[in-house]
Amino acid sequence: MRLELETLYRLRGQQFARLAWAITGDRELAWDALQDGFARALLRRDSFRGEGDLHAWVARIVANAAQDIVRRRSDELRPAPTETETELEISEGDSRLRLAVASLPERQRLAVFFRYYADLDYAQIAAALAIERGTVSATLNAAHKKLAALLAEEVPR
């Protein structure tokens, strides 16, 4: 298992790092989240169920690590941040696109990140988000529609 994790890290580390970057909105924090996520996976490798998908399991752990870092950073910056404030924190200084993505509901946002940065397929996203596979499709569709509407002016036609 340790070897499998190391292999996954070496082969897909860049994708997981982009996933973390998308969540934290910061390259350095993303690297921290990647390292923390794999360290946690290594620590909890005994809890991984063999029949599950390792890629999806680790993606979820890295995403959690990234979200923890965002929360901690937000706590340090503000005494009592709300969820909206945390999301805005991620998008601070970025384009309208980042704001649009940040405004998605958490499940839709994570589904988009898992799909386009961690390169998970629908089954893996379902495992990572602990939802049905059919729900993944609906979630991504909803996210696409919402993003398209939000970015209508920005999408090149």
Next chain:
Amino acid sequence: MTDDLLLMVDRLVPNDPFPLDWHDVQLRSEQMSASDAIQTRSRSRHIRLTRRTLVIAGAAALFVIAPLTALAVRLAFNPAPTGHPLMLSTPLEIRLLPDGSAAGGAISLAIAGRQRTVQVALITDFQFTHHPPFNLANVPTPPPGHLAISIRHFAATGEARRWRRVNRLELPADIGEQKRLTLHVRIVREAIDVDVRFGSAPTPSMRASANAILAGVTHG
């Protein structure tokens, strides 16, 4: 997702390679393991302390709070707890009969030429009501077959110093059919003036009740 949108989302996070370092991952994992162990030990200690606190709280509830609550409830519904000591804020403690009642108070009397505070109490083997402050002014007449005992006591002084010393109160051996009698005795430093009234000619049972009440009067 449309290609345009996909491109935009892709643009959101630059495809800039990260320096991967598996050795750092392993080090972090070991640090987390040590930190988890400390937290687990701390949590275990916390759980042990919590359990101990719960046990102590449970014992306190069982042995202290429950009896006090029961006593409070009993006092609320029966101001004179039968069969339990009646504390009169005096050196004397009076234990009631199971079906009896009692009242206590204080009056001012001239004793040996000086005004002194005298503690008074009325104990009966029947239920009676009174209105505080109790001062022995309206002692109820006991119904036939019952009795009332009034007690006045004060720190022995003057003439009372010569009253007979006893360890406990009791009726004289032979009171015949007297329906009222008085006793003047001393217990420790207290001078006690006892007035026993029977509602009818005292029977052995009534005398036994009177002696039971008197035996319940002790020096605290």
